[in-house]
Amino acid sequence: MNELELIARLTRALPANASVVTGAGDDCAVLDCGQPGRYLLFKTDAIVEGVHFTSQARPEQIGHKALGRCLSDIAAMAGRPLAALVTLALPNNFSADFIERIYTGINCLAQRHGVAIAGGETTRNPERLLLSISMVGDVARDKCILRSGAKAGDALFVTGELGGSIAGRHLEFEPRLSEAQWLAAHFPIHAMIDLSDGLAGDLRHVLRASRVGAELLGRAIPISRAAKLQARAESSSKPPLLSALGDGEDFELLFSLASSHAVPLLDGWKKQFPELRLSCIGRITAEPGLKLRDKTGIRSLETHGYVHFA
Amino acid sequence: MNELELIARLTRALPANASVVTGAGDDCAVLDCGQPGRYLLFKTDAIVEGVHFTSQARPEQIGHKALGRCLSDIAAMAGRPLAALVTLALPNNFSADFIERIYTGINCLAQRHGVAIAGGETTRNPERLLLSISMVGDVARDKCILRSGAKAGDALFVTGELGGSIAGRHLEFEPRLSEAQWLAAHFPIHAMIDLSDGLAGDLRHVLRASRVGAELLGRAIPISRAAKLQARAESSSKPPLLSALGDGEDFELLFSLASSHAVPLLDGWKKQFPELRLSCIGRITAEPGLKLRDKTGIRSLETHGYVHFA
Numbered sequence: 001m002n003e004l005e006l007i008a009r010l011t012r013a014l015p016a017n018a019s020v021v022t023g024a025g026d027d028c029a030v031l032d033c034g035q036p037g038r039y040l041l042f043k044t045d046a047i048v049e050g051v052h053f054t055s056q057a058r059p060e061q062i063g064h065k066a067l068g069r070c071l072s073d074i075a076a077m078a079g080r081p082l083a084a085l086v087t088l089a090l091p092n093n094f095s096a097d098f099i100e101r102i103y104t105g106i107n108c109l110a111q112r113h114g115v116a117i118a119g120g121e122t123t124r125n126p127e128r129l130l131l132s133i134s135m136v137g138d139v140a141r142d143k144c145i146l147r148s149g150a151k152a153g154d155a156l157f158v159t160g161e162l163g164g165s166i167a168g169r170h171l172e173f174e175p176r177l178s179e180a181q182w183l184a185a186h187f188p189i190h191a192m193i194d195l196s197d198g199l200a201g202d203l204r205h206v207l208r209a210s211r212v213g214a215e216l217l218g219r220a221i222p223i224s225r226a227a228k229l230q231a232r233a234e235s236s237s238k239p240p241l242l243s244a245l246g247d248g249e250d251f252e253l254l255f256s257l258a259s260s261h262a263v264p265l266l267d268g269w270k271k272q273f274p275e276l277r278l279s280c281i282g283r284i285t286a287e288p289g290l291k292l293r294d295k296t297g298i299r300s301l302e303t304h305g306y307v308h309f310a
Numbered sequence: 311m312n313e314l315e316l317i318a319r320l321t322r323a324l325p326a327n328a329s330v331v332t333g334a335g336d337d338c339a340v341l342d343c344g345q346p347g348r349y350l351l352f353k354t355d356a357i358v359e360g361v362h363f364t365s366q367a368r369p370e371q372i373g374h375k376a377l378g379r380c381l382s383d384i385a386a387m388a389g390r391p392l393a394a395l396v397t398l399a400l401p402n403n404f405s406a407d408f409i410e411r412i413y414t415g416i417n418c419l420a421q422r423h424g425v426a427i428a429g430g431e432t433t434r435n436p437e438r439l440l441l442s443i444s445m446v447g448d449v450a451r452d453k454c455i456l457r458s459g460a461k462a463g464d465a466l467f468v469t470g471e472l473g474g475s476i477a478g479r480h481l482e483f484e485p486r487l488s489e490a491q492w493l494a495a496h497f498p499i500h501a502m503i504d505l506s507d508g509l510a511g512d513l514r515h516v517l518r519a520s521r522v523g524a525e526l527l528g529r530a531i532p533i534s535r536a537a538k539l540q541a542r543a544e545s546s547s548k549p550p551l552l553s554a555l556g557d558g559e560d561f562e563l564l565f566s567l568a569s570s571h572a573v574p575l576l577d578g579w580k581k582q583f584p585e586l587r588l589s590c591i592g593r594i595t596a597e598p599g600l601k602l603r604d605k606t607g608i609r610s611l612e613t614h615g616y617v618h619f620a
Contacts, residue, residue, distance in 0.1 A: 006406055007432060010413050014427040015420040019392045024429035031393055031428065033448060035344045044354075044395040044444045046433050082329045083341055085354040087397075087442050096316055103320050110325040117324040118341065119334035122317060123356050127437040132397050134354045134444035138343060 063105025078184035086120030163243030164226030218294030373415025388494035396430030473553030474536030528604030
C-alpha cells in the first residue's frame, strides 16, 4: 500500500463538525470559526532528516524549508498566514546552537511574511531530527481558491521554472504568497495548488478534485536551469522535460482560469512581478486524463509525480 | 542544557503580529482572528514511540493519548475544541492495520468531544512512530483562563487523583473539557493548567507566570490507587505522596480562585460531577516559592516535576 492508498483509507470516515468547510484533500483545511466574511485555514507539514533534507543542509535552510512548505500551502488557497507553532523532535546528539540556527531560518522567513511564531514544543526522536510546522491563516470567503474548481476550457498557468529543485531550490524557495493574493484579488481563479509533488502529480490532484482532464503543451512548460544542467551533467539522467513534469518541491503555483482572462493576466503579471516568469502551459479538458502534446503528437502522460511511499 | 533552558533561549525573541494575544508559555497559544467575542486557541503536541509510549501500548491507546493531550490543553484554557490535524511519521515496518487502529483511537475520542479531524499528513520516520496533533479551538474572550492570573489568598484545587499514571492512566485518561467549561461558566477562576509534568512542576509554571508562591497541604493531596499500589509493590519505590507531586501525565486540572468561592464550588461540583473528586490542596501566597505543610511542619518543596530532558 502506498501513501496515497493509505491516506484514502484513513480519510474515508473522519469525524466532522459544523466548523469544517473543506477537510482532508486540499492544500489546507478550511474552517468556519465565525470570523465575519473570512475562513480560517489550517495546515500542518513535517520534514524529516534523511527524507526531506540531508545532514549537508544548513540548519537555517532546514528551518526555512519547514516553514516555507506550510506558507506555500496557505498561498495555494490565496490565504494570509497568521501564526505558526513549531514542533521540534530532537535527536540524541542535538546541539543547542544547531537548534537556534534552525529557529533563525524559521524566524527570518516568518518575519518576511508577517506570520507570528506563537509557540510550539520540543520532544525527543533519538535517531534523527524531525521538524513539524502547524499554521493557521485566513482568507476572504469569496476569495478562497480550492483544487476543485477547474472547468473545461480553462487555461492552465504555472509560476516560475520547474524541475531540478533538489540541486538547492528545495531549501531556499520563496513561498508565492503575495503572487497568490494578487491573483485572487484581480482575476477569477478557478483552481490553484502549490507544486510539492511535481507538476504531473499535483495537476492530477486538481483534475481528480475538479473531475476534469488536461492537455499540457510540452514546449510551453518552463524548465529550470537546474534541471537542464542536471540532464547535461549525467548522461544517464532523464530529459529535462521529465524533470519539470515529475520532480517534486518546486513550490510554484499551478492554477486555472477561463481562457478569456489569459492575455489580461499575462499583461498584468508582467507589470506586477517583472522578475517572475508566468507560463500558460495548457488547458483543462472535459475528457478525463492527463495528456501531453509535443512535436511527435499527443499522448497520455504516465509520469507520476513524486510519491513519498512509492 | 535541559529542555526548559533551551525553550527559554528559543522563545526569547519570536516573531509576533497583531493576532497574538498570548504566545509561547501557556497551555495553548491564544489568537485574535477577528471572531466576535471569541479567541482562537492553537496547540500542537507530539508523542514518540519509546518516549511517550512503548510497543506494548495498543494502537487505539496511542491515538487516544495523542489527541487527548491536545484536548487537555484546550481544557486548561476552558476552551472548546474545533478541529485537529494528524501528523503521522511512520517507521519502516509500519502496518496499515496498525495505523488504522491508531485512527480508531483518535476518531473515538474526537467524536466524544465534538472535534473534527480535518486532515493531516503522513511522512516517514524510519526507526519509530511519531504522532503529532495540531488543534484549533475557541473560547469566549472573557472566559479564557491563563496560567498567569493566580492571586495571593486564592484557594488551589485539583480534579481527580494524582500519581502512578504510568501504570495505565496515561494511555486512557479522559480530557477534562466539560469540567473546565463548567468551572469557567460558574466561577471566576483566576488561573488554570492541566497536569502533564506533575503537580509540583506544573504548579511552578503557574507560580512563575503569576509571580506568586503556594503552600500545599500534604494530607489534602489526592493520591491515586495506582500510586499507592506502586509504593506497596516495590520496596524501593518512592512514597505515594511523592508520586502525586512528581509523576507526570495525570491530565487533571489544577486551578485557583478566591477562597470565598471554595465552599460554593465544592457544593456545586458534587452535584455536577458526582463521580469525580475535587480537592482543595492549598493556597496561593504572596511570598514566592513552593512549600509543603505536613505533620512534621512546613518546608520548601524541592521536588521537580517530570522534565523531558532532565
